[in-house]
Structures are given as structure tokens and as C-alpha cells.
């Protein structure tokens with residue numbers, strides 16, 4: 001991330017024992033994630049534990065992830081981003097509905113947001129996304145094949161979802177940098193003391209209060225106005241619900257999609273055969289898209305344990321965190337053939353990149369559109385490129401490259 | 413051959429609609445519905461099987 005201050009208080013320090021002192025927020029985790037998951041998947045018990053964050057569990061098999069995602073009786077969504085504190089707004093609503101909501105309220109909050117993200121509504125954004133991608137490519141300036149290095153993360157991937165969601169919500173696109181800062185605070189600064197987290201969450205709320213007021217004064221046709229006017233049983237949503245849902249859309253849509261685009265470019269920049277297949281046979285994208293999502297799923301979610309619960313012999317305590325690493329489940333050999341390989345035209349691909357069960361990513365149609373168009377346009381412009389230089393990966397539950405130097409080898 | 417969608421299990425991943433738009437549609441909430449009575453013409457049987465095999469929620473049933 002370009003200009004963000006990364007010096008903050010880390011309460012815990014490095015990990016030496018992944019099975020008993022697990023922490024996904026140390027930089028090594030996302031760098032070595034594929035190895036770490038494979039090690040757990042090869043053992044008897046694919047579950048890590050930790051006293052960090054006042055109690056944390058991390059299952060790595062598809063079977064366990066699937067089971068926990070479906071089990072809303074023992075696990076609550078009240079908190080979905082592991083951090084040092086615990087959420088203060090109780091289920092079933094939670095601070096950012098519907099992602100932090102449990103049944104039965106979850107379905108009520110979710111249904112409000114489904115229509116604006118339905119496949120046919122989202123499909124209309126395609127020309128806009130294509131134009132945006134081409135703008136970003138144009139802005140890279142003069143390219144000399146074999147010499148120019150572009151950053152696939154900072155000059156390309158990171159700007160796409162921010163711009164799209166800002167337009168959907170009717171927020172100033174000039175605030176792009178600000179949004180990225182908010183997302184970074186919420187998702188990456190998770191091992192900081194609660195007081196510091198409260199402070200930056202307060203700034204985000206204040207920014208959104210301003211935007212909501214601006215929508216009251218200048219009504220316009222966008223998602224923010226939609227949320228302010230939509231009703232549940234004849235009642236408008238509370239200010240907190242509107243703001244919480246906007247927080248969710250901002251946070252859920254930005255780092256996630258940016259990471260998916262970045263990881264896919266990283267793959268193509270390190271696997272020239274797959275890149276030339278995609279460049280010469282664009283039809284393969286239908287399958288490649290799902291394989292990018294399977295092999296490089298960016299999103300790990302979390303739950304809190306409701307009450308003390310014995311999970312396959314693991315003594316979980318009330319209020320312990322449980323990670324849901326969908327990306328690890330997607331690479332479990334017990335569920336997928338050739339699980340650790342990237343098979344560009346994989347036909348059978350029941351991946352869970354967008355989650356499993358009732359919280360299935362509401363933005364999945366938009367995310368797929370952005371990922372597909374971003375890769376198509378990049379490859380159409382640069383049919384040959386290679387990763388050249390140091391790649392840095394994000395820390396925390398969303399995994400993707402934050403710096404991705406790509407040497408352009410051919411321009412079309 | 414016929415296809416069926418279990419609407420309680422379907423979470424709207426829309427994989428079926430992408431793979432076989434001839435057989436599946438999605439409603440305004442993103443939930444899948446079969447087109448017509450769900451019967452599958454012979455030339456679409458492979459696509460129906462592919463859709464079944466890609467549904468993350470195991471919500472599609474094939475009846476032969």
C-alpha cells in the first residue's frame with residue numbers, strides 16, 4: 001500500500017509453533033500460506049490453536065471449514081475479523097449487517113441487498129469496468145517491451161474495486177486513497193490494542209456520517225440512497241444499520257477483489273504457459289476465472305464460538321475466535337483432484353472462494369465481473385509479462401500481493 | 413434427464429447460470445430456478461452434469 005504508515009504496535013510477535021501458537025497476522029503466514037496449509041492437511045488433525053487474540057482456532061480441511069460455515073447454532077458471525085477485542089454490538093444484528101448478523105435477522109438484512117447485486121443488474125457495469133481498466137493501463141505511460149516494469153498491484157489491481165464501489169455508493173472517487181486507508185486499518189491492523197482500533201473505527205464512522213448527510217441534502221440515485229429509503233416491515237433502517245452496511249460494502253469489496261486480481265496476475269507472471277494459453281485462447285476464461293478463485297481465494301472469514309463446545313475433540317471456549325480459511329479448503333486434496341496445481345481449464349470446481357452457506361458473498365457477481373474484465377484487459381494489452389522484483393503480500397485474513405513488479409515483455 | 417434446484421440449499425453462487433443458461437435462470441435475489449419443467453435435451457446433458465458438479469452447495473440434482 002503506497003503511502004500508509006505501517007509502524008504500529010504488534011502485541012504478539014513472530015510464530016515458531018504453527019500448531020499451538022498460531023497467528024495469521026504475522027507476515028510469514030500469507031507468504032508461506034500454501035505450504036502451511038499443505039502441512040496441516042497432511043497431519044491427523046488439521047486444526048491449529050492459539051492463545052493469541054484471547055483464544056483462536058484455525059481449521060484447514062474442507063470438511064471442517066464446511067461444517068463450521070454451516071453451523072450457525074454453535075458459531076456466531078457477530079465478529080468476522082479476528083482482532084484483539086470482541087465486537088460490542090450483539091448478534092443477531094451485529095455492527096455490519098448482514099455479514100455480522102445471525103439467523104433469523106441475517107436473512108432479512110441480506111434480502112435487502114441481494115437485488116442491487118443480482119447477476120443481471122451487475123452485468124450492466126461491464127462497459128464501465130472495462131473503461132476503468134483501460135484508463136489505468138493508459139496511465140502507465142510509455143511502455144518499452146523488455147524494459148518497463150509496472151506494478152500490477154498499486155498501478156492496476158488496487159484501483160479497480162475502489163472506483164467501482166465508490167461510484168455505486170455515490171461517494172467522491174477522489175477519496176480513493178482514504179477508502180484504502182480505512183480498509184487497511186480494519187483488516188490489517190488487527191493485532192493492535194483495542195483503544196487504537198476504536199480510534200480508527202471512529203474516523204471511518206465519522207466519514208460515513210458526513211457522506212450520509214450529504215445524501216440527505218443532495219439526494220441521488222445510488223446504493224446509499226437505496227439503503228436510506230429501503231424498509232423492513234414498513235420501517236426505514238436505523239442510521240447504524242445503514243452505516244454498518246456501507247462499512248461492510250466498502251470493506252468487503254475492496255481488498256478482496258484487489259487481492260484476487262493481484263494474485264491472478266502474480267500467477268500469470270510466474271506461469272508463462274498459462275499466460276500464453278489465456279492470451280491465445282480467451283474462451284478458456286470461463287474455467288480459468290473459477291480456477292483463479294479456487295487456487296488463490298483471497299478471503300478467510302471468522303466466527304466466534306457461542307458457548308463452550310467440543311468440536312471433534314477440540315475444547316472450544318465461548319468467545320474464542322475460529323478462522324474459516326476458505327482458501328485452504330479450496331486446496332484440500334481430500335476435496336479436489338490435483339488440489340495444489342493450477343489447472344487452467346479445470347472442469348469440476350466446487351470451490352468455496354465466496355464462502356459456503358448463508359453468508360455467500362453478496363458481491364460475488366460484481367467480484368467475478370471485476371476479476372474477469374481486469375485480467376482480460378491486462379492480458380489483451382500485455383500478452384507477455386513476468387514477475388521481476390520483490391513481491392510483498394498483505395497480512396491478515398485477506399491474502400494478495402501489495403507490491404507486484406511485472407516486467408512487460410510484449411505489448412499488443 | 414431432468415434437473416432440479418433445491419431452493420433452500422441454493423445460496424446463489426450462480427455457477428449453474430453461467431455454465432448452462434439454457435437450463436437455469438436466476439431470480440432478483442440471485443437464487444437459481446430451472447427453466448421450464450427442468451427437462452434436459454440430450455445435447456445439453458453434459459452441460460447439466462457440469463453445472464451439477466460445480467455447485468458449491470450441492471443444490472442441484474440430476475434425475476435420469
Ligand code: HEM
Pocket residue numbers: 069077080098099100110161165248249252253254256257260297298299300301302326353354355356358359360361362363364366367368371
Ligand atoms: C474476489 C472478491 C471477493 C471475495 C473472494 C469475497 C469473499 C467473501 C466471502 C468468503 C464471504 C463470506 C463471509 C462469511 O462467511 O462470513 C463474503 C461475504 C460478503 N461479501 Fe464478498 N468477496 C469478494 C468481493 C466482494 C465485493 C466486490 C462485494 C461488494 C461490493 C462483497 C460484498 C460482500 C458482502 C456484503 C458479504 C456478506 C454477505 C452476508 O453476510 O450475507 N464482496 N465475501
Ligand code: SF4
Pocket residue numbers: 417421422423424425426427428429442443444466467468469470471472
Ligand atoms: S450453482 Fe448452486 S448455489 Fe449457485 S445458483 Fe446454482 S444452484 Fe444455487
